[in-house]
Amino acid sequence: MVRKKAQKKKKIGKSRIGVFVCHCGSDIASVIDVEDLTKYAKTLPNVVYAEHMNYPCSHEGQETIVAKIKEHKLDRVVVAGCSPRLYEPTFQKCVSKADLNPWLFEMANIREFSSWCHSNEPENATAKAKETVKMAVAKARLLEPMQPIELPMVKKVMVIGGGIAGINAALDLADMGFKVYVVEKTETIGGYMALLDKTFPTLDCSICIEGPKMVDVGRHPNIEIISYADILQVDGHVGNFKVKIRKNPRYVLAKNCTGCGECRDACPIEYPNPSDMNLGTRKAISVPFDQAVPLIYTINRDYCIECYKCVDACGARQAINFDQKPEEVEVNVGAIVVSIGYDMYNPEDMEAYGYGKYTNVHTALELERLLLAAGPTGGKIIRASDGQKPHSVAFIQCVGSRDANKYEYCSGFCCMYTLKHAVMLKEKYKDAVQVHVFYTDMRSGFKGYEEFFSRAQKGGVNFVRVKLENRKVTEDPQTKNLTVYAETEDGKPVAVEADMVVLANAAVPKATAAELAKMLKIRLDNNGFFAECQPKIRPTDTDVPGIFLAGACQGLKDIPYSVSQGSGAAAQAASVLSKDSWFVEPLVAHVNEDLCSGCRICESVCGYNAISVEKVGEKALARVAKGLCRGCGACASACPMDAVTMPNYTDTQVVAQVKAALERGENQ
Amino acid sequence: MPLQKLKNEMADALTLEWVLHVKNYKLALDKNRCVGCQICALACPKEAIKLEKHPQLPGQKARRAKIDIDLGKCNFCGICDVLCPYGAVEVTSNGKHTLAVVEKESFPQLIRDIQVDTSKCPPSCEKCEEACPLNLIEVSWVTADGKTVENLNGLAETEKKTIQTRVDVEKEHCPCCRICAIKCPENAIHVRKFLYGKIDIHPEKCPEGCTDCLDVCPITGALYLSNKDKKVYANEMFCIYCGACKAVCPVEEALELKRTKISHTPLRSGAWNKALERIASQVEVTKELKAKGSRKATESVDKRLGWRKT
Numbered sequence: 001m002v003r004k005k006a007q008k009k010k011k012i013g014k015s016r017i018g019v020f021v022c023h024c025g026s027d028i029a030s031v032i033d034v035e036d037l038t039k040y041a042k043t044l045p046n047v048v049y050a051e052h053m054n055y056p057c058s059h060e061g062q063e064t065i066v067a068k069i070k071e072h073k074l075d076r077v078v079v080a081g082c083s084p085r086l087y088e089p090t091f092q093k094c095v096s097k098a099d100l101n102p103w104l105f106e107m108a109n110i111r112e113f114s115s116w117c118h119s120n121e122p123e124n125a126t127a128k129a130k131e132t133v134k135m136a137v138a139k140a141r142l143l144e145p146m147q148p149i150e151l152p153m154v155k156k157v158m159v160i161g162g163g164i165a166g167i168n169a170a171l172d173l174a175d176m177g178f179k180v181y182v183v184e185k186t187e188t189i190g191g192y193m194a195l196l197d198k199t200f201p202t203l204d205c206s207i208c209i210e211g212p213k214m215v216d217v218g219r220h221p222n223i224e225i226i227s228y229a230d231i232l233q234v235d236g237h238v239g240n241f242k243v244k245i246r247k248n249p250r251y252v253l254a255k256n257c258t259g260c261g262e263c264r265d266a267c268p269i270e271y272p273n274p275s276d277m278n279l280g281t282r283k284a285i286s287v288p289f290d291q292a293v294p295l296i297y298t299i300n301r302d303y304c305i306e307c308y309k310c311v312d313a314c315g316a317r318q319a320i321n322f323d324q325k326p327e328e329v330e331v332n333v334g335a336i337v338v339s340i341g342y343d344m345y346n347p348e349d350m351e352a353y354g355y356g357k358y359t360n361v362h363t364a365l366e367l368e369r370l371l372l373a374a375g376p377t378g379g380k381i382i383r384a385s386d387g388q389k390p391h392s393v394a395f396i397q398c399v400g401s402r403d404a405n406k407y408e409y410c411s412g413f414c415c416m417y418t419l420k421h422a423v424m425l426k427e428k429y430k431d432a433v434q435v436h437v438f439y440t441d442m443r444s445g446f447k448g449y450e451e452f453f454s455r456a457q458k459g460g461v462n463f464v465r466v467k468l469e470n471r472k473v474t475e476d477p478q479t480k481n482l483t484v485y486a487e488t489e490d491g492k493p494v495a496v497e498a499d500m501v502v503l504a505n506a507a508v509p510k511a512t513a514a515e516l517a518k519m520l521k522i523r524l525d526n527n528g529f530f531a532e533c534q535p536k537i538r539p540t541d542t543d544v545p546g547i548f549l550a551g552a553c554q555g556l557k558d559i560p561y562s563v564s565q566g567s568g569a570a571a572q573a574a575s576v577l578s579k580d581s582w583f584v585e586p587l588v589a590h591v592n593e594d595l596c597s598g599c600r601i602c603e604s605v606c607g608y609n610a611i612s613v614e615k616v617g618e619k620a621l622a623r624v625a626k627g628l629c630r631g632c633g634a635c636a637s638a639c640p641m642d643a644v645t646m647p648n649y650t651d652t653q654v655v656a657q658v659k660a661a662l663e664r665g666e667n668q
Numbered sequence: 669m670p671l672q673k674l675k676n677e678m679a680d681a682l683t684l685e686w687v688l689h690v691k692n693y694k695l696a697l698d699k700n701r702c703v704g705c706q707i708c709a710l711a712c713p714k715e716a717i718k719l720e721k722h723p724q725l726p727g728q729k730a731r732r733a734k735i736d737i738d739l740g741k742c743n744f745c746g747i748c749d750v751l752c753p754y755g756a757v758e759v760t761s762n763g764k765h766t767l768a769v770v771e772k773e774s775f776p777q778l779i780r781d782i783q784v785d786t787s788k789c790p791p792s793c794e795k796c797e798e799a800c801p802l803n804l805i806e807v808s809w810v811t812a813d814g815k816t817v818e819n820l821n822g823l824a825e826t827e828k829k830t831i832q833t834r835v836d837v838e839k840e841h842c843p844c845c846r847i848c849a850i851k852c853p854e855n856a857i858h859v860r861k862f863l864y865g866k867i868d869i870h871p872e873k874c875p876e877g878c879t880d881c882l883d884v885c886p887i888t889g890a891l892y893l894s895n896k897d898k899k900v901y902a903n904e905m906f907c908i909y910c911g912a913c914k915a916v917c918p919v920e921e922a923l924e925l926k927r928t929k930i931s932h933t934p935l936r937s938g939a940w941n942k943a944l945e946r947i948a949s950q951v952e953v954t955k956e957l958k959a960k961g962s963r964k965a966t967e968s969v970d971k972r973l974g975w976r977k978t
Contacts, residue, residue, distance in 0.1 A: 268768035268775075269745055272688055278671035279689035284743075303743040305713040307774035308938035348670065359669050366669075366689070376690045384669050384689045 015141050018074040019044075019133060020065055021052035022081030024111055029054075031115040033126045037080070040130050044137045048072055057087050062094040069098035076140040080108040080133050086534065101145035103586070103648055108136035131661055138660035142653045148583035149626050151239040154334040157573050158183060158243055160231060160516070163191025164559055165551025166339035167213050168566030169573070173337075174222035176574050181331050182217060183245060184227040185512070188292035190214050191341050195275055195289075195365065197372040199559055200420040201452035207291050214293040225294055232328070234336075234519045235609065237627030238546025239582040243331050249324035251299040252285070256319035259287070259295035263310035263320065271303040273376075277366045280376025285310045285320075290374065334582075335573040338530060338542075339550040339566065340516065345400045345407065345506040353399060353503055358475040359385040360482055361501045364395075364414070367421055381425070383500060385480035390499035392434040393425060394484045398468055400506030402440075407506045409527055412556040414504035415443045419452055421502065422461040436462045436496050438471065438486050446560070464494060473501055507556050520547055521608060521630075530554050540569040545584065548572045586647060587631035591622045595643035598622065602635035602644055611635050611644075675739045684739050693744040694760050697735060701756035701841060703886040704733030706911035708748035708757060711943040716741035717748060719915050730880035733915040745769050747943065750777055753863065753910050754802070754886070755841035775939055776932035780839050781860035788856035789833035792820045796835060799851035801888040804838040843908045845887045850905065865909035865927035865948075871899035873922040881913035881923060928952060936960070 019041040023029035034052040041050040049072040055061050056079050068074065077095050081087065084107040092102035110129040118125035155178060159170045162184040174180045182189060193199075194214070196206035217223050226245055233244040252263075263285045270281035275288040282288065284304040285297050299310070299320070311320045344365060348356035355361045360383050362370075373379035383390055395418045401411040419442075422435045437456075442463070444453045457463065466486035474483050482501050486494050509528035517524050522542040523531035530549050533541035540548050550569035551562040576582065589602075589611060598620030602611045610628035613620050622635075622644065636644040642651070672687035680700050686693040709717040716738040722731040746759035746767035758765060769775035789807075797807045809817045812830040820828060835857075849859040869881070869891075882891045882900045890906040891913065893899070909927045917923040927948040932940070945953045 266772060266774075268772040269743060270691075270768070271743060272671050272686065281688065281691055303714075305743070305745050305747065305769070305774070305939040306942060307769070307940070308936075309772060309774045311938075312936070346670070356670050361669065370689075376688075 016048045017046045017076040019050040019078045023054045028115045066098040078136045082111040103146040106140040108132045135657045135660045138656040146586040151582045153239045156333045158333040159337045161340035162189030163341045164193045165562040165566035169337045169570040172570035174220045180223045200416045201448040211291045218293040247327040252297045262313040266309040266313035335546045335576045337569045340553045342507045342552040347505045352472045354473045392498045393500045394436040394498035397439040397504045399503040411507045413558040426459045588629035592643045595641045605634045605638045703912045710946040711751045714741045730883040732884045753843040779931040783858040784835045786833045788854040796848040806836045862931040863909045864929040867902045868924040
């Protein structure tokens with residue numbers, strides 16, 4: 001024991017630490033006295049070199065660090081700057097250029113913890129920064145060199161959700177030569193885009209541009225679509241995720257169904273078609289729309305009466321099988337792209353707008369289906385109350401969005417689709433229909449969008465700028481005509497009569513997002529969308545290596561943006577998949593088998609199923625799955641035998657930091 | 669407007685509705701015609717229909733069981749409409765009473781074989797009209813010049829001789845109990861039952877003084893109270909085996925009801941087999957399937973030996 005201590009002291013005595021204090025432009029230097037801090041750092045034991053510089057993260061800064069390591073034979077480096085979350089990897093690479101083990105680097109966060117939050121008390125901020133540096137130095141002395149953990153790579157990828165973002169991610173990855181599984185919850189890929197009539201700002205037919213891409217996905221030799229399926233469980237880690245999937249029974253055999261539709265024609269039963277926003281019906285055996293991919297019919301057993309007329313119609317093809325059971329499959333992939341999209345908010349609970357109460361109040365997607373030539377009315381805009389064409393249509397923006405009581409965020413694409421609807425109505429019916437848009441701010445910020453706004457204005461659409469509050473719709477019970485009441489910005493009341501009212505209802509996180517996030521162990525943001533790793537420079541990454549985000553599930557976005565992000569996520573996934581093995585930080589729990597009693601407490605606290613007790617010979621011992629361990633340290637602090645340690649977060653190291661923090665030094 | 673699923677319970681009707689932008693499905697149960705029998709509840713492929721017994725108040729007659737339909741389960745297929753012996757259910761789409769299950773031949777129709785030979789009718793006879801327990805028959809007379817007369821008393825004897833009798837039967841509501849046919853003095857009415865079966869009442873198991881089955885039976889004379897032992901007995905000549913009695917009988921074994929055959933238009937349908945299995949029994953389904961098999965065999969023989977057709 002004594003000898004060990006002496007050894008450690010000797011080691012500590014030897015270590016040569018360099019401290020680099022960052023100005024971060026003026027973010028740090030304008031509050032903290034960097035000169036004083038550097039002087040202070042030099043007084044700390046083992047610190048053989050200290051300096052302050054503008055941007056250590058810059059090329060020049062990194063070169064300096066490398067040079068100083070060599071010049072002063074530094075064996076530990078501390079950078080006092082921003083959060084390690086962003087730049088720790090950068091500096092780890094930097095020190096390794098000077099042949100220093102990357103885990104002999106430590107970061108002291110004096111920006112978020114000092115200069116930013118104590119900007120109005122610079123003296124105290126400087127004092128706190130000194131302590132932060134002192135703690136980092138105390139730990140740096142005890143850092144141990146480590147080697148990264150190598151994980152083999154399964155060169156396959158899964159795309160969860162086959163909307164336009166997922167389709168692009170899948171096609172890109174498949175073209176790069178990776179095997180892609182597209183897992184789709186519904187009967188067909190395509191997502192919301194497949195339900196739209198036209199797309200803004202070009203007014204292209206939506207399915208005409210998405211359909212070929214859907215077909216490409218269906219036919220690509222590297223893509224396997226697993227549709228009408230649910231994700232049950234996700235285990236494993238980057239390089240080797242194990243995903244358990246349940247294929248739900250369609251009661252139609254995929255390999256025998258030719259998609260001819262004779263069964264549909266024979267079927268006597270209809271039910272409200274969710275793809276038509278329930279404006280029309282579909283048969284109990286049918287496809288949601290004609291361009292469905294894969295083109296396999298599905299029997300909805302909630303409505304089917306089992307008359308077996310479809311079986312007769314299918315005849316020798318024998319594609320119908322009422323005994324089909326759910327089937328579970330397990331797929332191994334190296335990376336996952338999540339692109340599950342969004343849901344639409346049902347505004348029935350906002351009574352002021354009368355949705356669900358007044359026959360002629362619609363949501364925007366309902367109008368979309370009415371405009372669609374293949375829709376339930378054959379493209380005719382007719383009122384449900386009397387089957388007549390409306391002479392005036394009023395659009396109300398931000399229904400549920402930008403509302404502190406509902407969804408505080410902006411749904412992003414509603415302004416543009418309302419402009420699309422307004423232009424389409426005006427260009428189709430000319431002066432026979434009046435179009436009013438009740439808006440608060442017109443958000444038309446991307447390529448070609450502002451020009452499209454001008455087109456709507458020139459086309460005779462009446463734009464009424466109103467407050468978000470105090471908007472109301474009433475109905476004349478006889479004529480079923482509606483009146484929209486609102487207040488202009490200067491408080492003047494406005495009232496406009498309309499035959500039809502269309503609500504731009506908010507888009508919301510997918511109902512299944514929370515459950516999937518739990519399975520994938522990725523975070524949700526405050527609004528319930530998937531949280532990206534870093535909102536500006538890593539928008540497609542999650543916190544989990546190997547899992548990427550694409551499309552509206554990360555935050556609402558329109559088609560071009562979703563397509564771009566799909567391709568972005570594909571590139572990110574490919575950069576993982578193209579490696580033969582994946583190196584992860586060695587910050588994983590380590591079990592001292594001599595001390596472990598096999599009590600299983602670690603098992604119960606682990607949130608990642610990374611530690612489990614196994615029988616090893618006579619003894620039950622805790623074992624760590626290195627790929628799964630995220631280094632959170634829960635097991636290490638829970639272990640009653642002190643058998644579990646976290647490398648570079650050992651008790652000795654942490655206690656040294658605590659001591660440094662509590663010690664009364666010269667700066668107090 | 670989102671999809672509206674509506675249910676409305678009124679004194680004399682129960683309605684269920686799906687209102688879509690372009691379509692409207694409606695099911696209407698006429699409570700005045702519904703006798704609370706078991707047929708629709710058994711036939712419903714979605715098990716959406718339930719029979720509810722009314723609580724019996726002391727000293728009061730039993731009330732017919734009440735039908736309740738689950739809006740969440742009903743798919744407006746119209747099988748209850750097709751099979752209701754009393755025609756109490758009507759399913760419409762967009763206001764039209766055309767049922768896709770019938771049009772697409774996925775469910776058969778009941779055969780209500782009712783024939784009236786009015787040439788046999790004696791002048792001024794209204795026996796059938798009086799006999800019908802459900803008031804479905806209306807007898808009227810047409811004079812030589814085409815006038816319809818409700819009452820013969822005002823006519824001259826010469827006119828009476830040239831008069832023609834008209835017997836209108838509301839076929840779609842007729843359970844084919846055959847009372848009119850039996851009561852007709854001239855054998856002018858021919859009715860065939862569409863429901864066949866067996867009803868057995870075991871008086872020894874009946875509670876003392878219980879006449880619940882008789883109280884609810886819609887067919888006069890199908891059940892009767894014996895003067896001897898004041899117990900209820902069945903008369904199979906009129907019974908149509910609808911099961912309204914069974915639905916209210918307080919003792920499980922006291923009233924045995926079995927349906928053995930249903931006359932229907934011929935077709936192949938899984939939904940029909942299921943309905944038949946529930947209304948009658950598996951045995952009947954097997955019998956029908958066998959009969960179909962032999963009919964098919966006969967048909968193919970007929971086809972080959974064309975002469976047999978003539």
